[in-house]
Amino acid sequence: xxxPTKIHLFTGFLGTGxxxxxxxxxxxxxxxxxxxxxxxxxxxxxxxxxxxxxxxIPVTELTGGCLCCSAGAELGDTMRQVLAExxxxxxxxxxxxxxxxxxxxxxxxxxxxxxxxxxxxxFTLIDPRHFADDNYFRNPLYYDQIGVSDVLVASKIDLxxxxxxxxFRERATxxxxxxxxVAETDNAAMQLSWLDTEVxxxxxxxxxxxxxxxxxxxxxxxxxxAECQFDVDKISQFFQQLxxxxxxxxxxxxxxxxxxxxxxxNWSDGHWGATQVAWxxxxxxxxxxxxxxxxxxxxxLRLAFQAA
Numbered sequence: 001x002x003x004p005t006k007i008h009l010f011t012g013f014l015g016t017g018x019x020x021x022x023x024x025x026x027x028x029x030x031x032x033x034x035x036x037x038x039x040x041x042x043x044x045x046x047x048x049x050x051x052x053x054x055x056x057i058p059v060t061e062l063t064g065g066c067l068c069c070s071a072g073a074e075l076g077d078t079m080r081q082v083l084a085e086x087x088x089x090x091x092x093x094x095x096x097x098x099x100x101x102x103x104x105x106x107x108x109x110x111x112x113x114x115x116x117x118x119x120x121x122x123f124t125l126i127d128p129r130h131f132a133d134d135n136y137f138r139n140p141l142y143y144d145q146i147g148v149s150d151v152l153v154a155s156k157i158d159l160x161x162x163x164x165x166x167x168f169r170e171r172a173t174x175x176x177x178x179x180x181x182v183a184e185t186d187n188a189a190m191q192l193s194w195l196d197t198e199v200x201x202x203x204x205x206x207x208x209x210x211x212x213x214x215x216x217x218x219x220x221x222x223x224x225x226a227e228c229q230f231d232v233d234k235i236s237q238f239f240q241q242l243x244x245x246x247x248x249x250x251x252x253x254x255x256x257x258x259x260x261x262x263x264x265x266n267w268s269d270g271h272w273g274a275t276q277v278a279w280x281x282x283x284x285x286x287x288x289x290x291x292x293x294x295x296x297x298x299x300x301l302r303l304a305f306q307a308a
Contacts, residue, residue, distance in 0.1 A: 004118040005083060007091045008195060009104055011145045012125035014097035014251045014288060015268030017155040017188030021125055022092055026057060028192040029273070036088040038062065038078060040096045058086055073302075075107050083116055090120070097251070102148045121180070121197040122147035125188060127269070128160045132167035150200045151181045155188040177201065217250065217288050222298055224283040230256045234304035239265060239272045245297060248290030255279045259306065 010018045022037065029035055041060040060082060062074055082088065095104055108117055124145050130136045132179050137143055146152070152175075154168060172182045182198045200243070235258060252267035255277060263274045267287075285301060 002087070002116075002118055004197075005088050005091055006118045006120040007108060008091065008120050009093050009095060009122040009148070010125070011095045011104075011148065011156075012097060012124070013127070013130065013142060013145065016097070016098070016125040016127050018094050018125055020188040021123070021153065021155065021190050022094055024188060024190040025092070025192060025195070028190075029057070030192075033089040034086065036060070036086050036091045038074075038075075038082070038091060038093045040094065041306055053066075058082070058088075075104070076110075076112075079108070079113065079117075091117075102144050105148060119199065120197060121150040121199060123151045123153060123194075125155045127151045127156045128154045128168035128184075129156070131171060132164050146175070147260060149179060151183065151194055151197050152179045152303055153188070153190070154182075154184045156186075158185045158186045197236050216290060217248075218291070219286060219288045220285065220292070220297065221286040221296050223285075226257070226280060226282050228257065228283050229260070229306040230258045230283070230304050231306040232259050232304075235265070238300055238304045239267055241300075242267060242287070243270070245300065246287055246289035246292035249292075250288050252285070252287040254283070254285030256283050256285070 010022060010171050013020050035057050035058045037057055038061075039059060060078055062078065079091075082091070093104065103118060105122065109118060130142075131146075137146075145192070150171060154172075157165060160168070162217070172179070177200055180200050181194060183191075183194065235256060239252070242252055246252075250269075252272075254265050256263060256265060258274075262277055262279055264277045264279075267274060287297070
């Protein structure tokens with residue numbers, strides 16, 4: 001009988017560093033293991049899949065919804081296909097920041113996959129500043145993501161003060177059922193050994209109600225031809241003025257060719273940064289906010305093109 005494929009779910013609210021965490025693990029992948037990535041995004045344009053590609057690891061993208069809601073049926077179809085085609089040792093799933101994580105596990109705990117998949121350690125990345133905020137814990141979506149995890153990763157401890165860290169540690173210690181591992185890291189740097197963390201017994205996975213809960217956010221994606229180049233100063237200015245262009249902005253990210261170099265630009269929690277990537281297929285950008293003028297966003301992006 002074939003050894004079941006271990007499957008790991010990576011979840012966490014918008015901007016907590018899921019993509020960065022998976023990139024950190026990819027850099028440590030044992031040569032004898034065969035990995036596959038499934039990336040789910042809330043919007044229609046897959047930025048994270050572009051960032052994670054070109055690592056010698058197959059990447060499958062599911063866009064336009066959270067895995068347990070509109071994309072739930074597609075997840076089952078995708079799983080059948082990749083298991084038959086690749087026979088991976090491990091599958092890493094990056095869920096949308098707006099996904100009901102418990103429902104994703106339920107989608108995979110069906111009799112069809114019982115002999116083919118081993119539900120291995122699930123990871124939830126959190127910002128300790130949010131974790132210490134009672135308003136976040138009142139949100140069913142956030143609480144669901146915390147509850148499903150075996151490994152709770154505080155990914156931005158370098159941005160926390162002593163009081164916030166103490167509050168996080170106290171609350172994490174008192175979670176019930178307790179987590180198999182609570183980890184703290186800068187910039188979502190992961191340890192490969194965490195993948196083999198034991199799975200915590202849970203009384204249930206799925207919430208009683210599973211609404212298509214986007215919390216009032218909307219997204220919009222933009223793509224531009226690969227030959228388009230962006231000016232470094234102009235695209236930097238665009239990211240700096242984004243909060244003024246989108247009301248309630250929570251996330252913005254893109255892959256751009258900037259002065260001959262391809263970079264992943266990532267805006268979260270009022271900060272943005274750049275990382276070089278191997279993607280070359282096209283330029284793409286996506287944002288998630290409460291409201292914005294789509295035409296104005298596109299106009300500003302085009303103004304950031306490098307002069308011919």
